[in-house]
Amino acid sequence: MKEFSYERPESLDEALQVLAASGSETEILAGGTDLVIAMRDRYRQPKVVVDLKRIAELYPTLRWDGDTLTVSAAATMTEIANDPGINKHFPALVEAAVVVGSVQIRNRATLLGNICNGSPAADTAPPLLAYEAVIVVAGPGGQRRVPINDFIVGPGKTDLQEGELAIALELTTPTRMLGGAYERMTRRKGTDLASVTLCATVDDAGVTQVAFGSVGPRAFLRTDDTGVLADPAAPKEAKAAVFEEIFADASPSVRSMRASPDYRQAMLRVLGARAVGRAIERLQELQGVS
């Protein structure tokens, strides 16, 4: 890969100064599982690489404050998957985190890096959308909070402006009872990139959220507040009709090597039903009625 300057700021202020000075030809290094490949392929050729892993404010990587969890930009998939609090309150996020690559990849790949990289197939995007995560962005003018649905813009594109750094992600435990589940479709059982990613949450008010990705320019979040999906007794045809509306904006690429548009559309519906089914089971467990 081409040469570059390597910066390793030790505070957030220092990091922001470096970003302000180096301008647009800068890349942020967290886990490196996307960036190093891109640099080696010369797809990205930064003049400056900013390693954020020594920024003091990013530690501890997971921090609870009342019912809000702050996940810093240095938190890896392994840390997410192993955290008891996340397992308890955000199980669908754990289900996604544990399938991002292999053990080696998960030990390096960060949750925030997965989102900032902006792949439409990012495994963690659907659960973060369904759990209504908020991205904390630091910039020259201070910090701002961006709901994840606004933060994700398109393929490889987020709401980050030049000179800004995504430093954390906030998840708040839902006030209502919520069951969530994550599903994905791959070509083999072993480590793979997903051709469909999908997360469903069902709450005790009968509201179902379905977030799905890898079938368009970004992951989408859709809501069903008719109560049909949340009702285990609802007839299959009624549920199918709701799913048709939910997936109406899916536009899988015809160029994709991983799966055809027809297969992806079909798997959205199959995985949607499975995820909703499991989310309902989880909700029932919480309610003590399983």
Place this chain on the structure above:
Amino acid sequence: MTSNTYVGSSPNRVGGYDRVTGAQQYVADIHLADELHAKLVTINESKARIISIDTTKAEQVPGVRLVMTPDDLPKPMPRFGPQYQDRPVLAADTVNYYGEPIAAVAADTKEAAEEGAAAVVVEYEVLPNVHTIDAALAPDAPLVQDPSLRVGETFANTNIKTEINFGWGDIADVEADADFVIEREYEFPMVTHFAIEPHAFIAQPDGDELNVWSTIQHPFQLQKTLARLLNIPLSKLRVFAPDPGGGFGGKQHPKLEPLVSYMALKTGRPVRLIMSLEETFQAVRRPSTRVRVRMGLTSDGMMVFKDIETNYLIGAYVDIADRVASKSSYVAAGPYKVPVVKIVGRTILSNTAPTTAFRGFGVPQITWARESTLDEAALELGIDRFEIRRRNVPEKGYEFVPGDTPADGEWIQTIDKAAELIGWDTPLPEGHGRGVALGLKSGPTTGLSYSTVRLLADGSAILFSGTSDMGQGARTVFAQIVAQEMGIPLESVNVIMGDTATVPYDQQTSASRSTVLMGTSVYRACKDVHGKVKAMAAKVHGVDESGIEVDGGVVRMAGEDLPIMDVVTAGLGPLGGEVIGNGEMRKDKVPGHPLAGSAAFFEFNCTAIEATVDDETGEIQIIKHVTVGDVGTALNPQQVHGQDDGAAIMGLGHSLMEGYILDEEGRTRNLGAIDYRIPTSKDLPIELISASIENHDGPGPYGVKGVSEGSLLCTAPAVGAAVRDATGLIIRDLPLTPQRVWEAMREQES
């Protein structure tokens, strides 16, 4: 009485220590003083006419020492290849496949070589390409190879390279005897070896000598090729062949060693080219095939005739493809008694990665078609799929190819064992399906292996053997033979391979030949030592040689048993020394034989699989995978299992997930590990059982036959049959990805 027996034991792998400590030196681990790093220059096309190559900018990159283009090579462009000398050292005038090297840069550092290669400017004109069988065979199809390079060939003005005809009898005579005739066509995709070690080459000029390191499986063939191209005597051209990190046939024949050698000679410095995984995928693959099978059977399932047409899409240069086609087509009718057989085999050129040898050598592709067609026939006839095979499999000694090597095993035992292990007669759980397939591959038809054993004064031994140990465990089995015959501990046997200057000639490592051919040579070298020991004993003890026997590590004479080293030490006397034995195993060409000789043995395999299919997603789960082979003798059972398990899983690869995806211009889109899927530890069958039938009836030492390809032959048809059994789906192409199965389900519904 031999005191120790290494035959049938599983001592720790010779060379294993270095493999678990990281000390093992593969080609890429070797560094030479003053070395240059090479990088290939290619263009993003399958077929193009090269107009110009501008090296000016590249030459200006600091650290770049050479930008080699065709202008730097002799004219006409030197060409090489194991069957036809059609492969140019660098693309000559036209690029014929995506990834064909046009030029190459040598520089002081890897980065400088990369920069240099990126700075070479190639002007070219895109030409129409062909990358499918139909496109290549269409009338007026653009030609992959210029007819001027194919003078005298029947098909020079087409993309057909060769057409071969095999068989016996006349179908017209027996057609009426068939109560049932079925005709089907099956396709097999482009797949690649994906050895974990990418190809790597180093060339080093050394005075008037040239040293070459390569991941090559056939070091002596490489030596021959380079000596001819470069006009260097064999005695001055030394090939080092460190144990390859996986070969599977992909590393058998020369590819980029000639280019790297020219670069080294031009610069006067060592040049190393370590290919990337992506470049390796562009360089080697298995022929993809379309096989048409028409078979006639009686209502009892007895085979009456087979009419088989095999079409192999072989890429831009022939490499060993004609041999793949002829050898596999020759036994396309399979391990069965078939009164009349007609086989037509065709190799077809294409603007795609050149094919080369790959485990199974054409037989997996044909077996997929034949066994699946037989299964369809069995279903229509209402005959159990194991039973129909039992009825037609030949007994040992039967010439199932008339006039040629007869069935060399009690194959019915292999079949029965597989049926027992899969539980064929036990109730099948709801939603499960089972399938079975038989496969047969010919071992080597010619061969030449020399070896030398040096029994040293302290009772240790050195064995020189030119076989390539790429994981199959050749070092270990040969050490076992020497230890067994010399009566010495295995740990004291040092096996030296991979150096054409010190190790005597071995033709090649392929066709699962080495335990039989080189093994026999090693055994004979040991016998040669025994002969000399006999003479020593006669001299020392004043006994006539006719009264002396040497058996393993024991010298037997006049009712006395002496350890071999007692005799050797006495015989060597105060000067010390050693006893040197040479062995030769030669299997000569048979003039007029379509394969230049009969098979030394067969690999016979029966694979049976139980699977479920998720009817919503199309995902296949292998519940139980049984593979049984007729091995003669398992010289090292642990290694036999290792090879069989590995081959079975590799077979699941092409059955379930592997295949090149080409774009509209024939360029491979899924180069590299992210989008070319091979099985991981999470893709295993729930249960995998490999077993061997041992009747000690092989031609090698102690009754061995060759192993290592058998378990790959039948995986695909057995998986396909299990899927069919579970769902009724008949899918005639691979891989059986979830999407493909799902599409077949949708078709079935409508």
Place this chain on the structure above:
Amino acid sequence: MSELIEIEATINGRDRSLEIAPNHTLLDVLRDQLGLTGTKECCVVGECGACTVVVDGIPMNSCLMLAVEIDGRDVTSVEGLATDGHLDALQQAFLDVSAPQCGFCIPGQLMSAHALLQSNPDPTIDDVHEALGGNLCRCAGYLQITEAVLVAAKAGKE
């Protein structure tokens, strides 16, 4: 354009002061700068695991790490498993069960297994499959590698 960066790291138990080019990966530095060729290069996209090393007890793909990132950290590669030429239990188990065939994937498999047993001394077969799921093998079909890890785990308990 870019300068060499000075770092300190412990590599296979030895404290080292190194000058690193920022655009070299840890794999590059191990193999080309330190002569530790036991760690292998294959896919360089983090899929095959042939380059796996253990950093502060955590297994990672060295092909996707910039070498400068190991500053102040503890790195173990396959060369660091044996002590004074004596194989550790895992290496011995791999030998005894005939797990290495061509051997090219083995350093990576060993490092993933080493890290697993450090954190989970009594793994199930599924634990082993998951821990080694990022280490591709084309020769062996994984059965003997898995068995070797379980054998080593058992030996560690006795």
